[in-house]
Amino acid sequence: MIIQKIMKRAITIDKDQRLSSVVKYFDKNGISRTPVLEKKRLVGMITERDVIEKIGSPSGGLKASSYYVSSCMTHNPISVIPTQDVSYAIDIFTKEHFSGLPVMNKDIHIITKTDILAHMDVDGVVAEVMKTKVFALRKEDRVIHARKIFLEEDPPLIPIIEEGICGIITKRDVLFGLYKFRDLVDKHQESIVRNYTVEKIMSPQPVTTTPHTPLSEVKKILVQNDFNALPVINYDGKITGFVGKDEMMKKVRII
Numbered sequence: 001m002i003i004q005k006i007m008k009r010a011i012t013i014d015k016d017q018r019l020s021s022v023v024k025y026f027d028k029n030g031i032s033r034t035p036v037l038e039k040k041r042l043v044g045m046i047t048e049r050d051v052i053e054k055i056g057s058p059s060g061g062l063k064a065s066s067y068y069v070s071s072c073m074t075h076n077p078i079s080v081i082p083t084q085d086v087s088y089a090i091d092i093f094t095k096e097h098f099s100g101l102p103v104m105n106k107d108i109h110i111i112t113k114t115d116i117l118a119h120m121d122v123d124g125v126v127a128e129v130m131k132t133k134v135f136a137l138r139k140e141d142r143v144i145h146a147r148k149i150f151l152e153e154d155p156p157l158i159p160i161i162e163e164g165i166c167g168i169i170t171k172r173d174v175l176f177g178l179y180k181f182r183d184l185v186d187k188h189q190e191s192i193v194r195n196y197t198v199e200k201i202m203s204p205q206p207v208t209t210t211p212h213t214p215l216s217e218v219k220k221i222l223v224q225n226d227f228n229a230l231p232v233i234n235y236d237g238k239i240t241g242f243v244g245k246d247e248m249m250k251k252v253r254i255i
Contacts, residue, residue: 001085001119002082002084002086003080003084003086003089003103003111004082005119006086006111006115007082007109008109008115010034010035010102010110011034012035012036012037012108013036013037014037014038014069015036015037015043015068015073016069017069019066019069019072020179021069022034022069023176026051026172032048032099032100033045033046033047033099034046035102035110042079042102043075044073044075044076044077045074045100046072046073046074047074048172048175049150049151049154049171050073051072052147052151052174052175052178054067054072055067055178055179077101077102078098078101079101079102079103079104080102081105082109086111086116086119089101089111090116093116093246093249094249097154097246099112113248113249114222114223114226116249116252117223117248118223120219121216121252122218122219122251123215124251125211125213125214125215126212126213126215126243127211127212128215128251129243129247129250129251130211130241130242130247131242131244131247133241134155134239134240134241134242135153135155136159136160137149137158137160137169137198138160138161139160139166139167139198140197140199141198142195142196142197143174143178143181143196143197143198144196146158146169146174146198147174150171156170156228156229156244156246157169157170157229157231157242158170158198159206159231159242160202161239164237164239165206165231165233165239166204166205167199167202167204167205168203169198169203170228173201173202173203174201177196177201206231207227207230208231209221210232210235211232211234211240215243215248218230218243218248219248222248229242
């Protein structure tokens with residue numbers, strides 16, 4: 001199967017736009033990355049992670065409108081072409097852990113891990129590919145602590161623990177939490193954000209899976225809900241890891 005069969009037209013942004021425009025693009029279109037253009041030419045990619053690296057930092061504060069896209073995008077991103085085989089994109093996703101790849105066509109297109117998962121089968125069970133290193137937080141922990149974990153360790157999610165898992169947060173939660181929170185604070189912004197807790201941005205009662213669940217079932221949940229990953233729970237309700245799109249790439253079988 002070639003990339004052209006599953007790629008889709010990209011929602012792009014100009015490098016001279018403010019970061020606040022990127023956040024609005026992400027929110028309006030339900031996306032987590034977008035190609036960056038200069039005079040209709042691809043010059044970069046910007047992701048949720050890129051944005052949270054800027055907003056909420058001790059040196060820069062929360063104001064997304066203070067930055068331009070060009071200040072935090074990834075320059076000269078790896079790209080693919082429509083006639084390449086999907087296996088080439090899978091190989092890049094597996095090695096580089098990108099969330100999406102620009103496709104160089106007449107108009108810029110994009111291919112994501114979700115696009116690939118929607119057109120493939122997966123074999124095996126969760127235990128064969130799940131990651132067991134988990135960075136858990138509690139409700140009272142601060143959002144800036146979660147931000148630090150996402151930037152330094154890059155997990156797809158962080159479980160929130162209180163006698164078992166009671167919620168999760170993702171990069172998207174941190175991004176929109178910090179972005180919306182900045183409208184509520186002006187004076188003493190730095191001290192207030194330091195007390196902004198993950199309970200205020202977490203998703204309660206998350207969907208979970210088990211080590212023995214077939215990957216085909218996990219794939220269906222990830223694709224239908226556009227989740228990045230699911231927490232993995234053992235028989236007594238304790239979290240033992242997570243399984244996500246990166247792990248699924250290792251088990252793909254193109255339909």
